[in-house]
Amino acid sequence: MFSSALQSLELREQDLAEMGSLLQSRVVPEVSRQLQSLLDSLDSAPLDIAVTGESGAGKSTLVNALRGLSDCDPCAAPTGVVETTAEPTPYPHPGLPSVRLWDLPGTGTPSFRAERYLEQVGLERYDFFLLVASERFRESHAQLAQALAGAGRRFYFLRTKVDQDLRASRFRRPAGFHEGQVLAELQEDCVRQLERAGVAAPRVFLLSGVQLHLYDFPRLQATLAEELQGHKRHALLLALPALTATAVQRRKEVLRCHIWKKALLACLVSALPGLPLQLNVNMLLETLASYRRSFGLDEASLGALARVSAGSPERLRAQVCSALGRELSPASVQDVLSQVARCGQAAARLAGTRVPLLQNLVAGGISFVAAYALLHGALEGFATDAQRVLEAAYRTGEDPPEPVCFCD
Structure with missing residues (x-):
């Protein structure tokens, strides 16, 4: 009887593995495609x-x-x-x-x-x-x-x-x-x-x-x-x-509404078998770069604002204090992701010893939390940087206060 139960358990695990393979090969790619289509429609709205x-x-x-x-x-x-x-x-x-x-x-x-x-x-x-x-x-x-x-x-x-x-x-x-x-x-x-x-x-x-x-x-x-x-x-x-604090906050809110879509897409990608976690970094890096441009913190935007406001790019650049605002690279993004995900990796490995599909799902959940935390925190930092830059650009006849940076 005990042997029969073990065989039954093995069969169930085999069934789960086959089901997981089927879901990952059909459902996850389709959901990923639809999610990407939603995000693309936002970026391409005429x-x-x-x-x-x-x-x-x-x-x-x-x-x-x-x-x-x-x-x-x-x-x-x-x-x-x-x-x-x-x-x-x-x-x-x-x-x-x-x-x-x-x-x-x-x-x-x-x-x-x-x-x-x-x-x-x-x-x-x-x-x-x-x-x-x-x-x-x-x-x-x-x-x-x-x-x-x-x-x-x-x-x-x-x-x-x-x-x-x-x-x-x-x-x-x-x-x-x-x-x-x-x-x-x-x-x-x-x-x-x-x-x-x-x-x-x-x-x-x-x-x-x-x-x-x-x-x-x-x-x-x-x-x-x-x-x-x-x-x-x-x-x-x-x-x-976005030339006022209100406009900056409004922009932050409209971007924040779609963070979960970006994070979920990263989660689904990590749940696909055979795909390395590094792919998430590339996806998130592109999103963060678009956020930074949207808040006018990239070099081209700072230069354009300096020309319009008769300031200097160096003066404006000095107001950018957030870690990802100052340096946006695969290494910096990976570092933040690792800090969030480290505590959940052991759980994913433990789950995978019994049910491989569950390992992928847990890994996807960890990826979602890490991606969401990364994007949410970066958005807050970029918005604060943007307000500080605007104050420096349009404060007539007086120098802005030296920014107090709390980045590592």
């Missing part, structure tokens, strides 16, 4: 933003600023005192190519007709419009706003070059100048003109293309995030420059 308005209003400068570039950047949209855009021109976001900002030809010519203009530039191509104006409200702005509203298209009215308006106002009335009052007058005038043109509840934002972190840009970001849904919202939150 978002097309139209930037339109009169010639000379600063459309191209705004396109560059929204892409995190200065006008002198090699990849920047051309700018000038005369109209430089002859036809709708897409400019992909440097880090998210599926997000495109379209620089549309200028309006306001004597022969301008809003309906024909929208037909020519391809009205249905864009997710929303940024209607750009500067200096004063013109009839072409009213016509274009009416046409967009009539077509049921979402648009936002941007009054640009506000910094120039403030300087001019300060020069004209130095004794009675009050910045808040001037900004309120500009806002009220645009709203009044748009309402007179028949636009209900117009959304007006005051911006400076060369000082994007000032005035209403944070409010514009928040409004767009509220009104977009799904993958397009995800793309927008990762694409627009």
Whole structure:
């Protein structure tokens, strides 16, 4: 009887092994494929933003600023005192190519007709419009706003070059100048003109293309995030420059929502028979590199921010204190993973002495915990680094405090 029981147990273990092989050969690869497809759909979600308005209003400068570039950047949209855009021109976001900002030809010519203009530039191509104006409200702005509203298209009215308006106002009335009052007058005038043109509840934002972190840009970001849904919202939150602490936190949250997918994919890969754990490091290293770029902590992003903010890359780089922010390499990632996983490796070996499938599953569970802890901790560190970098970049006339680093 005892011998029969042992044979039965061996049979069950054999059955489990065969079942495990079947699950690993069919279920795990299929789940991995679907999970990777979900992550790919996030990264490739298309978002097309139209930037339109009169010639000379600063459309191209705004396109560059929204892409995190200065006008002198090699990849920047051309700018000038005369109209430089002859036809709708897409400019992909440097880090998210599926997000495109379209620089549309200028309006306001004597022969301008809003309906024909929208037909020519391809009205249905864009997710929303940024209607750009500067200096004063013109009839072409009213016509274009009416046409967009009539077509049921979402648009936002941007009054640009506000910094120039403030300087001019300060020069004209130095004794009675009050910045808040001037900004309120500009806002009220645009709203009044748009309402007179028949636009209900117009959304007006005051911006400076060369000082994007000032005035209403944070409010514009928040409004767009509220009104977009799904993958397009995800793309927008990762694409627009995170220039305030609130924007950095919002970006951290949108990335945090998908950490479990990345960690689970690493877990499934480790559960596949015959695949070494080192493959997880490559997957996670790529994810961490994308996180670091998203927070503007890589060398290219720090250089671009330094050019826009008239700072120095060295000054900004000194604010990066997290261990993975300072050094992102296979060795540094493997070290963090090993610290988390070390305590569970013995359990995986013990389980594997009796049921090989269980060893793979436990190893996958350890991998999930380690990957999740790695990504979560790195995300927190990158967000803190990003806020410190922004403070150093935009603090006018004073040096930032020396960062206190607690990295090993």
